[in-house]
Every structure is written in C-alpha cells, then in structure tokens.
Amino acid sequence: xxxxxxAEWVKTFSLKLWWLMLLFGALLVILLxxxxxxxxxxxxxxxxxxxxxxxxxxLTTIWTTIGSAxxxxxxxxxxxxxxxxxxxxxxxxxLTEPRRLRVLAAKAVVAAIQGVFLAVVATGVVMLLVLWLLxxxxxxxxxxxxxxxxxxxxxxxxxxAVLGVSFGALVPVQVAAVVLGILWVLLVENILAGLLxxxxxxxxxxxxxxxGGSPDLLAPGVAVLVLVGYAVALAAIxxxxxxxxxxx
Amino acid sequence: xxxxxxxVNGLTKQFGHQDPAVAELSFRVAPGRITGFLGPNGAGxxxxxxxxxxxxxxxxxxxxxxxxxxxxxxxPTTVVGAVLDVEGFNPARTAREHLLIRAYAGGIDRAxxxxxxxxxxxxxxxxxxxxxxxxxxxxxxxxxxxxxADPPALILDEPANGLDPAGxxxxxxxLRGLADEGRTVLVSSHQLAEMRQTVDDVVIIDxxxxxxxxxxxxxxxxxxxxxxxxxxxxxxVGAVAAAGGSTQGSATDLAVTGLTPEQVGHxxxxxHLEIHGLRAQAAELEDVFxxxxxxxxxxx
Numbered sequence: 298x299x300x301x302x303x304a305e306w307v308k309t310f311s312l313k314l315w316w317l318m319l320l321f322g323a324l325l326v327i328l329l330x331x332x333x334x335x336x337x338x339x340x341x342x343x344x345x346x347x348x349x350x351x352x353x354x355x356l357t358t359i360w361t362t363i364g365s366a367x368x369x370x371x372x373x374x375x376x377x378x379x380x381x382x383x384x385x386x387x388x389x390x391x392l393t394e395p396r397r398l399r400v401l402a403a404k405a406v407v408a409a410i411q412g413v414f415l416a417v418v419a420t421g422v423v424m425l426l427v428l429w430l431l432x433x434x435x436x437x438x439x440x441x442x443x444x445x446x447x448x449x450x451x452x453x454x455x456x457x458a459v460l461g462v463s464f465g466a467l468v469p470v471q472v473a474a475v476v477l478g479i480l481w482v483l484l485v486e487n488i489l490a491g492l493l494x495x496x497x498x499x500x501x502x503x504x505x506x507x508x509g510g511s512p513d514l515l516a517p518g519v520a521v522l523v524l525v526g527y528a529v530a531l532a533a534i535x536x537x538x539x540x541x542x543x544x545x
Numbered sequence: 546x547x548x549x550x551x552x553v554n555g556l557t558k559q560f561g562h563q564d565p566a567v568a569e570l571s572f573r574v575a576p577g578r579i580t581g582f583l584g585p586n587g588a589g590x591x592x593x594x595x596x597x598x599x600x601x602x603x604x605x606x607x608x609x610x611x612x613x614x615x616x617x618x619x620x621p622t623t624v625v626g627a628v629l630d631v632e633g634f635n636p637a638r639t640a641r642e643h644l645l646i647r648a649y650a651g652g653i654d655r656a657x658x659x660x661x662x663x664x665x666x667x668x669x670x671x672x673x674x675x676x677x678x679x680x681x682x683x684x685x686x687x688x689x690x691x692x693x694a695d696p697p698a699l700i701l702d703e704p705a706n707g708l709d710p711a712g713x714x715x716x717x718x719x720l721r722g723l724a725d726e727g728r729t730v731l732v733s734s735h736q737l738a739e740m741r742q743t744v745d746d747v748v749i750i751d752x753x754x755x756x757x758x759x760x761x762x763x764x765x766x767x768x769x770x771x772x773x774x775x776x777x778x779x780x781x782v783g784a785v786a787a788a789g790g791s792t793q794g795s796a797t798d799l800a801v802t803g804l805t806p807e808q809v810g811h812x813x814x815x816x817h818l819e820i821h822g823l824r825a826q827a828a829e830l831e832d833v834f835x836x837x838x839x840x841x842x843x844x845x
Contacts, residue, residue: 311642
C-alpha cells in the first residue's frame with residue numbers, strides 16, 4: 298500500500314497541474330478576501346457598517362475565507378482519477394495493482410495531503426493580505442484565530458479532495474466530472490439547500506462550514522463524519538459500478 | 546527463470562448483446578518459446594489479452610497465468626509483463642518517471658530503473674517527456690515498463706505496429722533473447738510476414754474462435770500441398786482421409802492437403818504403395834491464414 302501511495306505521489310508531483318491548482322486556489326481565496334479588506338473600510342467610514350472592522354470578532358469573518366476554496370480541493374481529487382482515464386494510464390495503473398479499490402485508497406491519501414497543502418497556502422495568503430491591506434482603524438488582529446481557521450480548512454480540503462477522488466472514479470470522464478463538480482459546489486448545492494431545508498445541514502458545503510465553526514449547523518465532529526460518509530459511499534458505488542468496468 | 550505457462554480455457558467474452566468477441570477459446574502458451582497470436586483485425590486478440598491480465602472480466606471460462614487469474618497473483622507485474630497500448634503514457638511525464646511510478650506501485654527495486662532504460666536503449670531519452678518520444682521510443686519505453694520487474698512471462702499486443710524495419714529487427718532479436726532465457730512470450734499481430742520470422746508457435750483465431758494452434762512448422766506444413774504420383778494411388782485416398790487429410794486429383798496424380806510430406810510418405814509406405822514422385826509445395830503463413838480464415842468466412 299505504501300508503494301502505491303508513493304507511486305501516486307510521483308504521479309502528482311511530476312505534473313505542473315498540481316501547482317496550477319494551488320495557484321487557482323490562492324487566487325480564489327484572494328478574490329474572496331479582498332472585498333472585505335478594500336470595501337469594508339470604505340463602508341465603515343460611510344457608516345454603512347457592513348463589516349465594521351473595529352468590532353471584536355469582525356476579523357473572524359475574514360478568516361473564514363481561508364476555507365472558501367473547497368471547489369479547488371474537490372477538483373484536485375477529481376483530476377487525480379480522471380487524469381488517468383484521460384491519458385489512458387489507467388491500463389498501466391490497474392496492471393500494476395489489479396485490486397482497484399486499493400488504487401483509489403492510495404489516491405485518496407495523496408489527495409488528502411494535497412488538500413492540507415492547499416490549506417497552508419490559503420492561510421498564508423489571507424494572513425499576508427490582512428497584514429498588508431487591513432485598513433485602520435481595526436480591532437486587534439488575533440493571529441491564533443487565523444491558525445484555527447487554517448486547521449479547519451486543512452481538514453475540510455483534505456476531506457473534499459478525498460471526496461473528489463471518489464467522485465472522479467464514479468464519473469471517469471474528465472470534462473464531465475470537472476463541470477459537474479464545479480456546478481455542484483457553486484450552484485446545485487445552494488439550490489438544494491434552499492429547497493430542502495431539512496437536509497441542508499447534511500450537504501457537503503454545510504458540513505464544511507460546520508467544521509469551519511459556523512453556528513447553527515452540525516457539530517464539527519459529526520460534520521467530519523458526514524463528509525467521510527459521502528467519500529466512502531461514492532467510492533463504494535464506484536467500486537460496484539464504474540471501477541469494475543472493463544478497461545479497453 | 547521459473548517457467549510460467551499461459552493458459553486460456555473455454556474463454557468467452559461478450560459485450561452487450563452482440564456476438565461474442567471471444568467464444569470458447571482455449572490454447573496454451575509454452576515457456577521458452579515465442580508464440581504468435583494471430584488473427585485479422587477484430588478477431589478478438591486484444592480482448593483475449595486484456596482478459597488474461599485482468600483488465601477485462603471474462604463472460605465465462607478462464608484465462609490463467611502460472612495457473613492463477615491475474616488478479617490473484619501476488620505482485621502480478623513480477624510474474625508477467627504486458628505491453629498493451631503504446632499510448633498509455635502521460636505525455637507530460639518523463640520516461641524515467643513512468644518507470645519510477647511502476648517501480649513504486651509494483652514493489653520493484655528503484656535501482657532497476659536506470660539499468661532498464663539502458664537495456665531498451667533509452668538512456669539518452671530518459672528525461673525526455675513521453676509526449677516527445679517517437680513511436681519506436683514509446684514502444685521501447687512500454688517494453689521497459691513491462692520488463693522492469695524481470696517477469697518470466699511477457700504479453701505483447703501488436704508490438705510491431707508502426708515500427709520501421711530497423712525497429713522490427715531490433716524487436717525480433719529482443720524477443721528471441723527473452724525466449725531463450727526461458728521466458729514465455731505471447732505476441733499478437735496481424736502482420737503475418739513479420740511473425741513468420743519471429744515465432745516458434747502460432748495460435749490463429751478468427752471471429753473470436755480458435756482456428757489453429759501448434760508449432761509454426763506443423764501449421765504451415767499441414768497447410769502445404771503434397772503432390773504424389775504413382776501407378777495406382779487409390780489406397781492412399783482412403784488412408785489420407787482416415788488420417789485427417791484430403792485429396793484431389795486422379796489415382797495416378799494426387800494433391801494431398803492437411804498432412805505433412807512426412808505423414809504422406811509414411812502412409813504410402815504403410816500401404817506398400819509404389820511412389821514415383823512426392824513433392825511438397827510449401828505454403829506461406831499468409832496462405833495458411835487466408836485459407837483457414839476464409840474457410841470460416843464461407844461458413845454460414
């Protein structure tokens with residue numbers, strides 16, 4: 298199993314794609330953080346107080362952007378599997394390890410580590426932005442809160458990347474999996490949450506927010522289990538369907 | 546070198562509701578020899594090979610390597626190396642990275658990677674990306690991946706495809722060397738002229754079914770025509786039929802097919818027949834192949 302993980306590691310880090318995904322993740326976090334830092338200041342001066350940075354706890358809202366690149370984490374996992382179907386390397390992968398679920402497990406381990414890296418980058422980026430751009434006056438900056446948000450993001454991204462691997466195995470056509478993944482995170486999930494408030498807390502996005510400390514949602518521990526449950530369920534379905542398929 | 550036979554027993558593979566791609570196919574591949582797996586395009590060669598290495602699930606029957614299904618082999622790449630498609634490389638990874646991935650995933654010593662690149666003549670191209678390799682180089686890289694764990698059996702699907710004459714000559718010498726070391730080598734091809742010079746045994750299939758299997762000499766030999774002349778060969782007609790051959794011509798001038806010249810001569814001697822002439826007209830593998838497969842095509 299360790300050998301499989303190392304093989305997946307080489308596969309990942311031999312491609313520029315991974316660094317590109319990390320860059321996209323950083324850009325997304327920057328785009329979501331900047332409005333708070335640039336517009337909130339103006340709003341506060343004009344008494345609109347959308348986000349009054351002088352209030353204790355106001356910065357907590359900014360720190361939540363550290364965990365806002367879930368779609369990138371998901372895609373990291375999706376690309377790990379669908380990259381192989383796209384380039385035909387799946388033949389070689391399954392020749393080397395015919396027990397296909399073990400391949401999926403090895404990919405999940407590496408994707409989770411990539412998710413953690415993404416969280417480290419996101420945390421660093423947001424901290425730097427706050428350091429450079431936070432307008433005066435503002436409440437004292439609690440850097441510890443940023444670290445806490447970063448740890449939560451690491452957990453969320455790792456779980457989303459694992460979820461992405463399972464989803465990629467289930468939808469092995471790369472373009473389809475990527476488009477569906479993006480649509481789900483940015484659109485479908487929000488619509489579903491609006492239509493079905495009862496199940497809303499159990500949707501992956503809500504579970505991710507719960508791990509990030511949002512109130513009125515699941516307890517963080519339960520939220521972790523929900524995300525693990527999705528990953529395992531999708532992997533199990535893939536294992537019984539698409540993963541059993543003939544490789545031609 | 547441990548000897549590892551390859552066996553296909555009653556293999557059937559059906560996709561959807563179409564006619565089976567492979568039907569009740571059985572053959573055995575012996576160690577230490579190069580076996581050509583021949584058939585026209587679409588005969589079911591690739592499907593059979595993919596069933597052998599666990600990439601496809603047989604509808605019924607079994608395909609065994611060293612007596613086991615591929616998926617049941619512990620560390621299967623150390624038992625059998627397979628080259629199935631040359632395009633199976635990520636164009637952005639280097640030749641060496643592809644071998645490194647196989648080494649890690651297959652539990653193979655990483656120290657084998659560089660010597661293997663030398664062995665297939667790719668040491669100068671090891672840091673080149675797979676997308677920049679020529680077809681011949683990709684073939685060599687695929688061979689390097691398959692041979693990395695020093696497996697006693699080798700399965701190659703159309704390895705001569707797209708190779709230039711020099712590449713084909715190289716491949717022939719390469720495969721002969723591997724078979725001489727006692728390895729089991731199964732090579733599929735539709736390029737018959739090429740195979741004639743390379744293989745020891747042949748397995749010919751058409752439309753998913755076995756047409757002929759055996760040593761190349763026997764298969765070509767029985768397909769050749771043996772012309773026999775003598776004063777009265779009436780007794781030979783029945784003897785040939787009893788031995789599984791067929792005859793055409795008159796009682797003084799017979800053309801025998803389906804038997805080797807040795808077999809025909811022996812039959813004549815057994816029946817105390819006076820023979821004035823016995824001449825074998827050798828068939829080429831192409832002739833055999835076309836005869837055998839067109840027979841089947843004429844069948845309803």
